[in-house]
Amino acid sequence: MPPGPFDELEKEAENLEKQSKEEFTKKNYVLAITLLEESKEIYSKLGFQGKIGMINKRIFQLKNLVKFEKQDTMVKTKGEVEFQKRVDKVLGEKERYNSKRLAEQKALPPEMKKKLEKINLLVEKAEKEEKLGKYTRVLGRFEYLLELYKSIPNEIINFSKEIYDTEKKISEMREKI
Numbered sequence: 424m425p426p427g428p429f430d431e432l433e434k435e436a437e438n439l440e441k442q443s444k445e446e447f448t449k450k451n452y453v454l455a456i457t458l459l460e461e462s463k464e465i466y467s468k469l470g471f472q473g474k475i476g477m478i479n480k481r482i483f484q485l486k487n488l489v490k491f492e493k494q495d496t497m498v499k500t501k502g503e504v505e506f507q508k509r510v511d512k513v514l515g516e517k518e519r520y521n522s523k524r525l526a527e528q529k530a531l532p533p534e535m536k537k538k539l540e541k542i543n544l545l546v547e548k549a550e551k552e553e554k555l556g557k558y559t560r561v562l563g564r565f566e567y568l569l570e571l572y573k574s575i576p577n578e579i580i581n582f583s584k585e586i587y588d589t590e591k592k593i594s595e596m597r598e599k600i
Contacts, residue, residue: 429469436465440478452489456482535579542571553596562596565589 439462446455459482466474549564569589572582 432465432469433471436462436469436474439465443481447485452485452492456485456489459485535575538571538575539580542568545571558596558599562593562600565593565596569593 439458443455443458443462446452446458459478463475463478463482466478545564545568549561549568552564553561569586572586572589575582577583
């Protein structure tokens with residue numbers, strides 16, 4: 424019995440499946456899905472429900488794989504990895520700085536500890552009030568902060584960076600008032 428048109432269609436569908444597997448191994452998932460869709464159409468014309476079910480499962484798995492790969496590349500782009508490394512480095516340096524400062528504070532006399540607590544409180548209040556737009560109060564707080572920073576000797580704790588930042592902030596506040 425010579426092969427009929429149905430046999431030719433079945434061979435074509437099988438070839439499409441085979442091509443789909445080859446594209447899958449090359450990680451061309453979208454093309455693999457397209458080939459499976461074409462194969463499924465032929466099988467539906469032939470009425471091969473079992474084959475259609477198997478192909479639907481494979482298509483579903485491939486689509487999930489594509490989604491997963493897209494998410495994975497979105498999450499871990501090379502730029503983000505590099506950025507995260509820089510952020511971690513900065514945070515590590517900040518942590519070391521804070522630890523050093525904490526160690527210095529523990530060795531301080533009670534009078535200095537009180538000044539440092541006052542400084543921390545003033546900085547917090549000034550930042551909150553600045554967000555609320557109370558620039559005159561913020562200016563007053565920063566001027567007082569500057570006095571406190573300058574009253575602590577450099578041998579005990581070096582606040583030169585904080586003094587510079589505070590002076591800069593004072594001039595910014597004066598411009599806003």
